[in-house]
Amino acid sequence: MTRTAYLLFLSSCSTAIIHALIPDHWLPFVLMSRAERWSDRRAAALTGLAGSLHVLVTLLAGALTILVGSATVQDLARRTGHSLGSLIGLLLVIFGVSYGLFRHLREARVHAAAGPGAARAGDPPDGHVHAHGHLLERWFHGALTAGTLVVVIGISPCALLVPILFAATAVGAGALLAAALGFALCTIGTMVGVTLVAARGMRRLDLPFFTRYGDLISGALVSAVGLLLMLHET
DSSP, rough: OOOOHHHHHHHHHHHHHHHHHHHGGGGHHHHHHHHOOOHHHHHHHHHHHHHHHHHHHHHHHHHHHHHHHHHHHHHHHHHHHHHHHHHHHHHHHHHHHHHHHHHHHHHHHHHHHHHHTOOTTTTTGGOOOOSSOHHHHOSSSSOOOHHHHHHHTTTTOOHHHHHHHHHHHHOOOOHHHOOOOOOOOHHHHHHHHHHHHHHOOOOTOOOHHHHHHHHHHHHHHHHHHEEEEEEEEO
């Protein structure tokens, strides 16, 4: 594995772990498992199923981006006289900064609107699931079934992995496969692990730091990888 491929692999793993620690990905399962008295095995299975769907949707989004954008980026590299790796690095920097700032500012607005008196995520009323996940809050305002929860969380792709997969295509099939596998294993493992730890009695485990800053950190990580790729090409 080349140094660039190894860097992209570490980036995909780090992005997966940080992204999966954001409570949107696991807190709803913790709250529902308490309300419905799920066993640890059922909580782990449903969280793992949602994680697997999340990975599949993300990889499909990445494959579509590669299919649509590869020829365009290669043509742009020829027109500008820059190497493909340097141009992809620049795209990673732009995407990482834009995504991180956008998501962080949106999260800050939501918390500001909620106010200091908002209920904590660990205290759901009447067994109903209320999570930090704004997708859940937008679509549902009552009780959720387990199957619905799996689908809602699973169908939302990790946008930050898409440019990493795109960058890996410039390195080779091995780098692309390693980045995809690293993302899959780290995403599912983190989601299941945190869900089980929280469901076993740590009632205040909602990781507010990752709620507020997880996307910002992930965006900065992707941007840093882009900078390293650009430096490697010079």
